[in-house]
Amino acid sequence: MNWRYKLQPAPGGSTGSLQLVYEPCPEPVPGPGDIVVGVSARSLNYRDLLMLRGQSASSAGGGVVPLSDGAGTVVAVGDGVTEFAVGDRVTGCFFRDWQDGPFDLAYHSAARGGSCDGMLAGSVVGPVGAFVPTPAHLSDEEAACLPCAALTAWHALFERGDLQPGQSVLALGTGGVSMWALQLATAAGARVIVTSRSAEKLERARAWGAWETVDTAEWPDWAARVWDLTGKRGVDHVIEVGGPGTLGQSMRAVAAGGHIALIGVLSGFGAPDASLFPLVARNVDLHGIYVGSRAMFTRMNAFLAAHQLRPVMDRSFSVGEIEEAYAWLESGRHLGKITVTG
Numbered sequence: 001m002n003w004r005y006k007l008q009p010a011p012g013g014s015t016g017s018l019q020l021v022y023e024p025c026p027e028p029v030p031g032p033g034d035i036v037v038g039v040s041a042r043s044l045n046y047r048d049l050l051m052l053r054g055q056s057a058s059s060a061g062g063g064v065v066p067l068s069d070g071a072g073t074v075v076a077v078g079d080g081v082t083e084f085a086v087g088d089r090v091t092g093c094f095f096r097d098w099q100d101g102p103f104d105l106a107y108h109s110a111a112r113g114g115s116c117d118g119m120l121a122g123s124v125v126g127p128v129g130a131f132v133p134t135p136a137h138l139s140d141e142e143a144a145c146l147p148c149a150a151l152t153a154w155h156a157l158f159e160r161g162d163l164q165p166g167q168s169v170l171a172l173g174t175g176g177v178s179m180w181a182l183q184l185a186t187a188a189g190a191r192v193i194v195t196s197r198s199a200e201k202l203e204r205a206r207a208w209g210a211w212e213t214v215d216t217a218e219w220p221d222w223a224a225r226v227w228d229l230t231g232k233r234g235v236d237h238v239i240e241v242g243g244p245g246t247l248g249q250s251m252r253a254v255a256a257g258g259h260i261a262l263i264g265v266l267s268g269f270g271a272p273d274a275s276l277f278p279l280v281a282r283n284v285d286l287h288g289i290y291v292g293s294r295a296m297f298t299r300m301n302a303f304l305a306a307h308q309l310r311p312v313m314d315r316s317f318s319v320g321e322i323e324e325a326y327a328w329l330e331s332g333r334h335l336g337k338i339t340v341t342g
């Protein structure tokens with residue numbers, strides 16, 4: 001018997017907030033072109049908190065299986081499937097339909113764990129194009145850390161940012177996206193500055209290859225510190241996961257002709273806290289980034305294999321500890337990725 005969790009309205013909860021509800025369910029049956037995957041590992045992203053809190057329009061009202069990220073083994077294939085066979089190890093794609101080329105708004109209608117069912121289930125079904133082969137050097141648990149955070153960092157730095165060896169990158173905080181940005185950029189020969197509210201986390205970031213670190217508790221004006229650390233030039237790339245509350249400083253930390261990848265909403269969904277004019281004065285590229293396509297995922301996996309990169313893993317929880325896993329994410333005490341196995 002299969003199982004899944006669904007996000008459902010929480011009785012007596014705050015407006016819009018949802019809860020996780022377990023339910024047994026039938027094994028999925030593959031249609032033509034589909035595969036069924038026995039999921040053995042998943043990872044959490046900040047987005048999953050937004051879904052649980054009902055802060056995302058796509059989860060409003062509930063009813064969806066959460067979590068975009070998961071990996072496992074093919075257990076059944078539908079008619080016409082030639083790319084995968086039973087026993088193959090695969091990892092899910094965030095967007096079911098974004099195969100290659102530019103983004104299309106229609107892809108929003110099938111974003112795993114948001115507008116369509118995600119990976120918090122025993123087995124899942126989907127078209128072949130919604131999965132990629134798992135890199136041979138990674139376990140399922142490690143591969144489950146790729147679909148959202150890693151691909152977002154890859155897209156920002158390599159697909160849109162054209163990162164070059166010797167360039168500098170600023171990664172805000174030590175969460176999933178930023179630690180992937182640290183690893184990917186360092187492997188490509190770039191120098192990465194990491195910020196954090198925690199001195200202890202910054203020590204760990206250095207051990208993972210950070211060139212410089214900035215403790216934002218010590219340096220509330222962290223942009224000025226980054227400016228000094230770069231010889232008053234600024235960084236070539238900013239991994240902007242903070243959003244409206246950090247964009248002002250990011251615009252002061254970026255070099256002339258640099259690149260800001262606008263990714264996150266950790267400080268909310270409001271208007272930026274500063275004038276956008278520095279973008280003009282510095283001839284800066286500002287790119288909105290939303291995860292990435294299957295083709296990007298495939299290119300990233302080739303890079304991960306070539307450099308034998310593995311995710312920065314924080315805590316691992318079992319499926320039965322799913323509430324604790326969400327609570328640990330919400331606490332903000334993690335560095336890198338939180339996983340859920342079983």
Ligand SMILES: NC(=O)c1ccc[n+]([C@@H]2O[C@H](COP(=O)([O-])OP(=O)(O)OC[C@H]3O[C@@H](n4cnc5c(N)ncnc54)[C@H](OP(=O)(O)O)[C@@H]3O)[C@@H](O)[C@H]2O)c1
Nearest residue numbers: 046152173174175176177196197241242264265266290291
């Ligand atoms: N656009 C996309 O495709 C995309 C994809 C993935 C994620 N995102 C977004 O990117 C953001 C990060 O996601 P994630 O999954 O990597 O998160 P995460 O793993 O939960 O990491 C967040 C980390 O950022 C730091 N942080 C928290 N609040 C902050 C703030 N107000 N300003 C600056 N740093 C802050 C903290 O690190 P320290 O404790 O070290 O300070 C925290 O641990 C989220 O907003 C998420 O929704 C967007």
